[in-house]
Amino acid sequence: RREGEDAVVSVGDTGCGIPEEIRERIFDAFFTTKAAGEGTGLGLDIVRKIVEKHQGRIEVDSEVGRGTTFTVRLPIAGAS
Numbered sequence: 001r002r003e004g005e006d007a008v009v010s011v012g013d014t015g016c017g018i019p020e021e022i023r024e025r026i027f028d029a030f031f032t033t034k035a036a037g038e039g040t041g042l043g044l045d046i047v048r049k050i051v052e053k054h055q056g057r058i059e060v061d062s063e064v065g066r067g068t069t070f071t072v073r074l075p076i077a078g079a080s
Contacts (some may be wrong), residue, residue, distance in 0.1 A: 006056075007076050012069035018062040026060065 001008050018026060025031045027048045032041035051058045056074035 002076070003073070005076055006073045008071060008073050010069055010071040012067055014067040017064040017066055018060070018068055019064055023060065023062060027058075 022031075022033065027044045028041075029045040030041040031045075032039045034041075048058055051072055051074065054074055056072060059071045059073070060068060061071070062068035
């Protein structure tokens with residue numbers, strides 16, 4: 001959708017949600033809740049860097065037991 005001068009895309013699920021105590025860390029490089037050897041913890045860090053490179057931002061809204069929604073906002077005019 002369009003909000004002002006931004007293109008906004010939201011993707012959500014009805015999964016288990018992200019506990020509040022780790023929510024601020026999910027975009028940190030190498031942070032993972034998976035068992036050793038099952039993930040590098042780089043996915044959301046890479047996404048955040050790409051979005052920020054294009055002058056945008058990514059937000060997360062999550063509630064344990066209800067699910068999580070990620071929202072990406074990018075300027076329509078592009079980076080200046």
